[in-house]
Amino acid sequence: MEKVYVIQPIIDEDYRIEHEEIISLIESSDGVYAGTLYQKIREVNPATYIGEGKLSELKERLSGLDEITVLFNGALSPSQTLNISHVLDDRKVIDRTTLILDIFAKNAKSSEGKLQVELAQLKYMYPRLKGKGEALSRLGGGIGTRGPGESQLETDRRHIRRRIDYLESKLKNIETRRYLLSERRKKNAVKTIALVGYTNTGKSTLLNLLTQSDVFVKDQLFATLDPTSRKMEIDDVEFMLIDTVGFLKNLPHDLIDAFHSTLESALNCDLALIVCDATGEYEMQLKTTLDTLDALHFNAPYIVVMNKSETLRDFEGYPTDAVFISAKENLGTEVLKREILKRFQNDYVFCSLRVPYRSVSDYNANKKYLKERNIIFNDFGMLIDAVIPAMYISKFHDFIDR
Numbered sequence: 100m101e102k103v104y105v106i107q108p109i110i111d112e113d114y115r116i117e118h119e120e121i122i123s124l125i126e127s128s129d130g131v132y133a134g135t136l137y138q139k140i141r142e143v144n145p146a147t148y149i150g151e152g153k154l155s156e157l158k159e160r161l162s163g164l165d166e167i168t169v170l171f172n173g174a175l176s177p178s179q180t181l182n183i184s185h186v187l188d189d190r191k192v193i194d195r196t197t198l199i200l201d202i203f204a205k206n207a208k209s210s211e212g213k214l215q216v217e218l219a220q221l222k223y224m225y226p227r228l229k230g231k232g233e234a235l236s237r238l239g240g241g242i243g244t245r246g247p248g249e250s251q252l253e254t255d256r257r258h259i260r261r262r263i264d265y266l267e268s269k270l271k272n273i274e275t276r277r278y279l280l281s282e283r284r285k286k287n288a289v290k291t292i293a294l295v296g297y298t299n300t301g302k303s304t305l306l307n308l309l310t311q312s313d314v315f316v317k318d319q320l321f322a323t324l325d326p327t328s329r330k331m332e333i334d335d336v337e338f339m340l341i342d343t344v345g346f347l348k349n350l351p352h353d354l355i356d357a358f359h360s361t362l363e364s365a366l367n368c369d370l371a372l373i374v375c376d377a378t379g380e381y382e383m384q385l386k387t388t389l390d391t392l393d394a395l396h397f398n399a400p401y402i403v404v405m406n407k408s409e410t411l412r413d414f415e416g417y418p419t420d421a422v423f424i425s426a427k428e429n430l431g432t433e434v435l436k437r438e439i440l441k442r443f444q445n446d447y448v449f450c451s452l453r454v455p456y457r458s459v460s461d462y463n464a465n466k467k468y469l470k471e472r473n474i475i476f477n478d479f480g481m482l483i484d485a486v487i488p489a490m491y492i493s494k495f496h497d498f499i500d501r
């Protein structure tokens with residue numbers, strides 16, 4: 100397993116959370132955390148980000164240790180990456196996004212998920228390839244910076260550009276197909292509910308619980324990368340529940356963009372459940388999620404769900420309208436289901452129908468628009484407890500009992 104040494108810049112007090120998170124990211128990528136060098140940043144060194152003194156301190160700390168990757172917990176420019184690596188005797192140097200992309204590549208399983216990850220990787224690489232060329236030419240020419248090297252770079256860039264265009268159009272097709280499906284669903288009056296939120300908060304666990312499914316769940320960041328949706332029923336009202344890729348603070352926008360086709364159906368949902376880890380940094384998780392959704396022009400109503408609350412003793416400080424649940428221990432989910440149904444109370448009518456035997460064929464012609472919950476036969480005809488989408492209620496006017 101790859102050993103990873105972290106450079107943690109200290110810019111504001113959030114650095115502790117950032118540091119905890121980078122360790123989770125290392126573990127999620129199957130790496131082994133090997134230590135940290137902290138550095139307060141007053142002014143960014145354009146060449147190496149952190150100062151020269153600090154860099155030689157790092158070099159000393161790492162001397163004698165080979166096979167160790169240096170991970171910068173932030174965004175490095177291509178030339179900074181090169182320069183740091185150079186000072187550290189050509190050690191492998193990566194930044195946060197590169198690590199996240201690596202986890203994405205490891206975790207994508209469906210063909211669509213894989214296309215999305217490839218797109219994200221190429222989009223990250225593309226401008227950097229240019230940067231690398233510029234960094235090289237700034238050195239003023241010389242061996243390795245002219246002739247075939249440079250034109251090879253151009254060929255690579257053209258190749259990557261073509262591949263990006265290809266992936267984008269392919270994903271666009273998938274998106275269109277999914278859109279048509281969702282349009283059909285709209286006609287069938289099935290409402291969609293999206294599970295969104297910070298990574299590792301329990302979105303997939305909740306999907307499994309609410310839909311009796313078995314999608315992949317793991318204590319790691321970005322376990323879900325593939326679009327998943329499942330049918331769910333509450334009081335015989337059918338919903339489509341959509342699982343999504345988790346968000347993370349400072350997740351580069353290209354990364355989110357690459358997942359557009361997955362997120363598209365979630366962004367068009369009728370209701371979102373914003374899942375937070377009540378035992379973690381839930382304020383930061385909620386803010387990150389709302390900011391990200393905002394940037395994606397999301398404007399559906401939502402319910403804040405505080406998950407993992409089975410061990411909570413104190414409910415102070417949380418958003419007052421949050422619903423507390425434990426997806427693992429199946430606690431609070433009844434309350435959550437009531438809350439969900441309440442949000443759709445104007446969309447469905449729960450009622451009784453009286454259908455005389457002579458009208459049964461009329462009724463049968465429209466039966467597909469409602470859901471029968473219970474039927475009693477008597478001398479007069481049928482007594483049916485039903486739930487009817489409000490948009491179809493007029494089809495049943497003649498039969499409604501109360």
Ligand SMILES: Nc1nc2c(ncn2[C@@H]2O[C@H](COP(=O)(O)OP(=O)(O)OP(=O)(O)O)[C@@H](O)[C@H]2O)c(=O)[nH]1
Binds near residue numbers: 324407
């Ligand atoms: N203690 C506790 N752990 C939970 C609960 N719900 C989920 N977990 C655990 O949290 C971890 C992450 O769960 P997932 O369902 O994979 O989380 P996710 O939000 O889908 O994560 P990503 O897909 O990686 O963004 C797993 O180890 C779950 O077993 C809960 O109610 N309580």
Ligand SMILES: [Mg+2]
Binds near residue numbers: 315322
């Ligand atoms: Mg998941």
